Structure formats: C-alpha cells, structure tokens
Ligand SMILES: Cc1cc2nc3c(=O)[nH]c(=O)nc-3n(C[C@H](O)[C@H](O)[C@H](O)COP(=O)(O)OP(=O)(O)OC[C@H]3O[C@@H](n4cnc5c(N)ncnc54)[C@H](O)[C@@H]3O)c2cc1C
Ligand SMILES: *[C@@H]1O[C@H](CO)[C@@H](O)[C@H](O)[C@H]1NC(C)=O
Ligand SMILES: *[C@@H]1O[C@H](CO)[C@@H](O)[C@H](O)[C@H]1NC(C)=O
C-alpha cells in the first residue's frame with residue numbers, strides 16, 4: 118500500500134517536473150515534434166492568436182499549433198515595464214514598417230510600428246484601454262447582418278476577457294473614478310487605473326469639465342459604451358506590469374498544456390491548398406526564411422490567420438488570394454479572386470503631441486523592481502476627453518456624419534498631464550475618419566516589406582474635422598481652471614492663421630495612433646464585398662478564418678485593442694462550436 122502510494126507520488130512529481138521542463142514553446146520550426154497532427158493552426162501570436170490558441174486548447178482533446186514570427190516575450194523585463202512605452206522598448210520587438218509617401222501628409226512616409234514578439238502589438242503598445250461606443254459594435258452587426266456582434270450580445274465576452282484590478286499599489290482610493298458595473302473581474306486581461314494621482318493637472322481638468330457653465334462634462338467611465346465627456350484613463354496593466362495578450366492568455370499554465378504547441382521565430386510565408394480534391398480547401402501553412410527552404414504543416418480542421426491588420430492581408434496576397442489584377446501585376450499566381458483583401462484600411466490620425474517630461478529612470482527602475490510601483494507603472498496621461506462635432510460644423514455639413522451613432526465621439530482629446538509642471542498640451546485625434554488606405558505587396562517575395570498606405574487626409578471630411586477638434590481643445594483649455602498654466606505644443610489656432618497655412622502645417626505634423634483595422638473586413642454572408650463572412654470565414658474558401666483587427670469594418674471610436682479582444686473571445690466560441 119505504502120509503496121503504491123510512493124510510486125503514485127513520484128509519478129505525480131515526475132509528471133509535474135517533466136511538464137515544467139517541457140513548456141511547449143519551441144524556438145525554431147524544426148524543433149517541433151515530427152509527425153505531430155494539429156486540429157488548428159493559428160498564425161500570429163498577437164491578440165487574436167493568443168486568445169484563440171488559449172481558448173481552443175482549453176479542450177485537452179483539441180490540438181493547437183500557434184506560429185509567431187517574432188521571439189518569445191517570457192522573462193523580457195523591458196516588455197513588462199509599462200513606463201517603457203514608447204521609447205525604452207527595444208527595436209528588436211518591432212517590424213520596423215514605414216508607410217508609403219502619404220499624399221495627404223505632404224508626401225511624408227511615417228513609421229508604422231507593429232509588435233514582432235509573442236503578444237504582438239500589445240507587448241509594445243501604449244496600453245490605453247478603451248472600448249469605444251456601443252454603437253460601433255452595433256454597426257458591425259448591421260454590416261454583417263449578425264446580431265451576435267452587437268454590444269449587448271458581446272457583453273459576456275467583454276467581461277470574459279477583462280480582470281479589473283483597480284490602481285496599482287493599492288494605496289489610493291479610486292472611488293468616483295470608474296464605474297464598477299462597466300467591468301469584468303474574473304477574466305484574463307488586467308485593466309486598471311493609474312498608480313498616481315489625482316495630480317494638480319488632473320484636478321484642473323476635472324474642474325474645467327465639471328463646471329456646470331462649461332460645455333464639457335465629466336463621464337465616470339469611458340468603457341460603459343457611452344464614452345462622451347472627460348474620463349479617467351484606464352490601462353491594460355495591473356499589479357504594476359503590462360498585461361499583454363501573451364501575459365494574459367499564454368500564462369505558464371496554458372503553455373504547459375500538452376495539446377498546445379507554440380513556435381516562435383517562425384515567419385509564415387503563405388497558406389496553400391490542401392490535397393488534390395479542391396483548390397479552395399486552404400489548411401496548409403508554409404513557413405520559411407529568406408534564403409532557406411520552405412516547409413509546410415497542415416491543420417486537420419482549420420487555419421486561423423491572426424497576423425494583424427498588416428500581416429494578414431500580406432499573407433493572403435502572397436498566397437494568391439486577393440484582387441487578381443493586382444496579383445498579376447506583381448507576378449503572384451491567382452488562387453482565389455477576392456477584391457477587398459488589403460482594402461478599406463481605417464486608422465486614426467493625430468495632431469502632433471509633446472514629449473513627456475523625463476523621469477529619473479534609475480530611481481524609478483529601482484522602485485519598480487522592488488515593489489512594482491512608481492512612475493514606471495504608467496505610460497500615458499491620466500485623463501482623456503471624448504467629444505462630438507457640432508452638427509452644423511463645416512465637416513458634417515459638407516460631408517455628412519460618419520459616426521456610428523449619437524454616443525460615438527468624433528474627436529479624442531488626448532490631454533497630456535506628463536509634460537511638465539504648470540503646462541498643458543494635448544493632441545486631437547480623429548475617431549471617425551472617412552479616408553481609407555490599403556495594404557499591398559510589392560513583389561512575389563513574402564519577405565519584402567508590405568506597402569502600407571494609410572490614405573491619411575485624402576477625404577476632405579478629415580481635415581475639417583481635425584480643425585474643429587483643435588478648436589474644441591482650445592475651448593477646453595480656455596477655462597479659468599487653467600489659470601497660471603502655459604500651453605505647450607497645442608497646434609496653432611486655425612482661426613488665427615490663413616486657411617492654407619494652417620492646413621499645410623497640420624499635414625506636415627499629422628501622425629498615426631497605430632490603430633489600423635479593416636483590411637480584411639467582415640460583411641454579410643453571400644455579399645460580394647468584404648473578405649470574411651459574419652463567422653469570420655474567408656469568403657469562397659474552406660478551412661480558413663481570420664481573427665484579428667483586420668476584420669473590423671470601421672475603426673472603433675476608441676483605441677483599437679479592446680475591440681479586438683472582445684471580437685477574439687467571440688471568435689473562439691464560433692470556432693469551438695464549429696459555426
Ligand atoms: C506602438 C503602438 C501603440 C499602440 N497603443 C495602443 C493603445 O494604447 N491602446 C490600444 O487600444 N491600442 C494601441 N495600439 C493598437 C493595438 O495594439 C493593435 O490594434 C492590436 O494589438 C492589434 O492586434 P492584432 O491581433 O490584430 O495584431 P497584432 O497585435 O499586431 O499581432 C499580430 C501578430 O502576428 C505576428 N505576425 C505578423 N505576420 C506574421 C507572419 N507572416 N508569420 C507569423 N507571425 C506573424 C506579429 O509578429 C504579431 O505578433 C498600439 C499599437 C502600437 C503598434
Ligand atoms: C527591426 O529592427 C531591429 C533592429 O533595429 C531588428 O533587431 C529587428 O529584427 C527588426 N525587425 C524585423 C522584423 O526585422
Ligand atoms: C495664479 O497665480 C496667482 C499668483 O501666484 C495666484 O494668486 C492665483 O491664485 C493663481 N490662480 C490659480 C487658479 O491657481
């Protein structure tokens with residue numbers, strides 16, 4: 118009896134030990150066990166990929182392979198420190214993309230960062246957590262004819278993904294700075310309020326918004342589905358650390374699942390037809406290096422593309438899935454005609470913003486390492502203002518109202534509290550752009566950089582709307598609460614400059630918030646436009662689905678990541694239920 122127990126105990130200990138050493142992250146494709154069969158292959162370890170791989174492998178009888186081009190993020194302190202954003206995150210975790218020369222930005226090419234690491238862009242981003250307006254999601258439902266995409270029916274997925282953790286450090290009260298009913302507490306991604314504050318800047322901003330004579334108002338929680346007003350910033354971080362998609366969904370426990378295999382440092386080049394029966398059954402994934410041989414692996418059930426708004430259309434186009442005329446022009450044989458692949462890119466343009474005031478990094482780093490508190494637990498300012506254009510504004514009178522509904526902001530005022538003592542500044546960001554861009558490929562070589570054209574300021578609505586956004590910011594900072602503060606870097610006054618002069622300046626400084634979506638948009642079942650159906654299956658093909666920001670038809674009226682998490686949680690169920 119005793120020896121049976123001892124045997125059992127040593128077996129358990131051995132199993133735990135083996136499980137520990139065989140955490141299933143492979144550094145190279147060749148290190149994957151040979152002859153292994155996978156039900157699902159997920160391409161790209163960003164939001165979509167981390168969520169789907171994690172959720173599908175909850176069923177121990179479902180085998181999943183996740184392939185990520187960049188390295189593992191485990192034990193990378195640089196990626197765990199929230200305050201490293203943006204300038205202290207090493208370049209080796211980025212794709213280093215730049216855009217094509219932007220006609221609307223005075224011919225400039227601008228950097229277009231994307232994360233190149235497990236966690237994708239959530240490992241390197243600003244962590245600002247905003248869901249946008251409920252009507253944004255209701256519009257997805259309208260565009261696809263699928264009520265499952267409404268804000269209300271997505272709510273269970275919203276709270277399934279979130280684990281609200283309050284303010285880091287726990288020494289300050291956050292009552293009155295968020296609405297407890299707008300949050301989930303048992304999900305995966307940590308979300309919280311800043312460690313510090315309210316600062317003097319925050320108090321002034323609140324006073325300006327709460328003044329009953331002011332046109333502005335305070336809004337308790339920007340994530341309620343109605344974001345309008347001055348709100349406290351929420352961040353996808355908790356306990357002083359960044360909560361990226363990989364940290365939240367590919368935890369050590371998940372990595373140890375015997376049915377989940379994760380391979381990093383492996384770029385997918387194409388997806389290919391599987392077997393001879395049909396050219397439209399696409400379940401084979403090709404990987405490779407610029408000068409090495411290409412290798413393939415085939416899924417028994419499905420391939421899920423989660424390579425992001427840039428990476429996913431790039432892989433489809435490399436594979437001959439896209440507009441046939443464009444594919445012919447770069448010498449890629451057409452496998453499947455689908456004209457909207459890479460079209461309808463939608464992103465937020467921002468006016469220039471000042472740099473944050475420097476912190477004493479050595480002291481801050483020592484504090485962060487010792488207690489996960491201090492200035493390095495925060496990345497951006499504490500407050501954000503969301504506002505609508507007047508219906509009589511030039512932009513709306515001339516070009517209509519592109520917003521999804523009456524609670525959706527046209528303009529985000531990113532108020533900058535971290536630029537120095539007694540100073541105010543901020544950027545106006547256009548939440549409802551009408552300009553659209555594209556992602557194309559330059560050649561038939563999958564290792565060539567994609568051609569990213571944001572199309573910024575190519576639609577006349579957008580420059581007019583930005584102009585009104587800056588006027589809104591000026592009205593806000595004109596409030597007496599800001600007495601004794603000086604302005605820094607608030608864009609020049611459109612009403613004090615010549616028309617052409619102001620516009621030229623704005624085009625010369627305008628930048629991106631890196632929120633692009635839309636390049637593989639969802640649309641109605643059977644509709645000839647769009648790339649995926651309401652269940653995110655690629656139109657006209659078998660075995661291929663897309664789960665990432667590229668399927669979102671209009672950029673949300675918030676920063677993009679929250680919407681992609683919510684979408685990815687629902688998508689995981691669609692796949693599990695074989696819909
Ligand atoms: C610097 C920066 C700051 C941002 N700040 C914020 C913010 O504060 N708040 C917010 O809400 N949003 C922010 N965003 C946007 C947000 O991070 C993205 O919208 C979101 O992460 C996109 O998720 P995704 O899964 O679609 O793609 P990604 O997160 O980009 O993931 C795609 C993954 O696929 C991998 N991949 C791509 N191609 C291949 C291939 N061929 N083979 C294998 N793997 C591949 C990539 O390496 C990456 O890991 C920011 C983005 C950036 C870049
Ligand atoms: C981006 O540049 C850095 C060096 O600056 C490099 O280490 C990294 O590999 C590059 N990313 C890609 C995808 O090539
Ligand atoms: C501005 O500064 C003056 C002089 O220091 C001071 O008297 C006044 O109270 C300040 N106003 C505000 C709103 O802080």
Ligand SMILES: *[C@@H]1O[C@H](CO)[C@@H](O)[C@H](O)[C@H]1NC(C)=O
Nearest residue numbers: 457461638639640646647648
């Ligand atoms: C993309 O944009 C084009 C041109 O505006 C439009 O015809 C098409 O229907 C759009 N596709 C989707 C899926 O929205």
